Amino acid sequence: MPGSAQNIHIDMQPLGNWVSQGICPVDIMRLDRIHSVISGNKWFKLQYYLAEAKASSTNTLASFGGPYSNHIIALACAGRDNGLHTVGFIRGEMPARLSHTLLQARTLGMELVFTDRKAYLEPEKIIRAYDQPGWQWVPEGGYGTTGARGAAEILSVVPTGNYTHIICAVGTGTMLAGLINRAQEHQHLTGISVMKGNRSLEQSVAALLDPLPARRKNYTLLHDYHFGGYGRHPEPLLQFMRDCWQQEQLPTDIVYTSKMLFAVKDLLSMGYFPAGSRLLLIHSGGLQGNGSLPPHTLPF
Numbered sequence: 203m204p205g206s207a208q209n210i211h212i213d214m215q216p217l218g219n220w221v222s223q224g225i226c227p228v229d230i231m232r233l234d235r236i237h238s239v240i241s242g243n244k245w246f247k248l249q250y251y252l253a254e255a256k257a258s259s260t261n262t263l264a265s266f267g268g269p270y271s272n273h274i275i276a277l278a279c280a281g282r283d284n285g286l287h288t289v290g291f292i293r294g295e296m297p298a299r300l301s302h303t304l305l306q307a308r309t310l311g312m313e314l315v316f317t318d319r320k321a322y323l324e325p326e327k328i329i330r331a332y333d334q335p336g337w338q339w340v341p342e343g344g345y346g347t348t349g350a351r352g353a354a355e356i357l358s359v360v361p362t363g364n365y366t367h368i369i370c371a372v373g374t375g376t377m378l379a380g381l382i383n384r385a386q387e388h389q390h391l392t393g394i395s396v397m398k399g400n401r402s403l404e405q406s407v408a409a410l411l412d413p414l415p416a417r418r419k420n421y422t423l424l425h426d427y428h429f430g431g432y433g434r435h436p437e438p439l440l441q442f443m444r445d446c447w448q449q450e451q452l453p454t455d456i457v458y459t460s461k462m463l464f465a466v467k468d469l470l471s472m473g474y475f476p477a478g479s480r481l482l483l484i485h486s487g488g489l490q491g492n493g494s495l496p497p498h499t500l501p502f
């Protein structure tokens with residue numbers, strides 16, 4: 203996997219029917235399709251962590267995540283595929299029934315260590331308590347310059363120079379930072395934060411940017427499309443997801459990509475993007491997260 207970004211196939215899907223409403227061309231890069239388990243942007247964010255592990259005497263990758271984490275499941279799978287043991291420190295007490303995400307992570311060979319919410323807030327202490335020779339720690343969500351370096355390659359696997367605006371969902375900000383670093387001068391990045399009032403995000407993104415002054419101007423973070431907060435998915439969002447599927451044949455996830463799509467549709471209807479804009483949306487994956495919904499909630 204590391205360094206193999208050149209060999210993958212990526213579909214670009216035009217969204218002409220409904221999302222763009224003919225206002226300006228909108229294409230979505232379907233990273234959800236590149237791997238059945240290693241979801242979308244995680245595939246990119248993990249590549250250099252894996253390369254570092256392979257170039258050293260690492261035998262175990264350890265990281266952090268919640269019970270539905272796309273990062274945890276991706277790490278479990280990438281570790282197995284690369285001959286590395288994986289350990290996931292999971293937020294919260296061990297539940298009576300494991301989530302589908304954690305069951306699959308365990309099937310992929312990941313060792314799960316449940317960590318109460320208070321302890322989880324201090325990962326440095328966990329690292330000090332558990333660190334062993336041969337272990338490499340990957341920050342929660344793959345956050346860091348290593349993750350951003352991998353995410354930057356999203357813009358290099360297919361030609362993307364024609365687009366004026368690139369839009370993605372934002373959790374830790376690692377993917378957005380990578381895209382900002384790789385974007386061309388005429389391109390503007392818009393990040394849709396999926397958390398409620400995450401005021402440290404600006405700082406988290408800025409910390410991962412290349413030290414070029416121009417890089418600090420070509421992006422905008424929007425904080426008003428969280429639908430109540432991280433992981434919240436009220437009925438209007440679910441209905442929006444059904445509409446996306448029916449009218450664009452586009453599957454979205456409840457945590458990230460649905461909120462990003464909703465934002466784009468809303469911004470387009472407000473005339474947010476200047477005439478002549480050409481939009482590139484990043485479908486960053488995450489569809490496994492929909493497995494937490496009751497059966498038949500969504501038509502895909």
Ligand SMILES: *Cc1c(COP(=O)(O)O)cnc(C)c1O
Pocket residue numbers: 241242243244272273343371372373374375376377378455458459486487488489
């Ligand atoms: C992890 C994830 C994100 C957020 O990426 P960050 O680099 O943490 O901002 C966005 N979309 C999906 C589907 C994800 O799994």
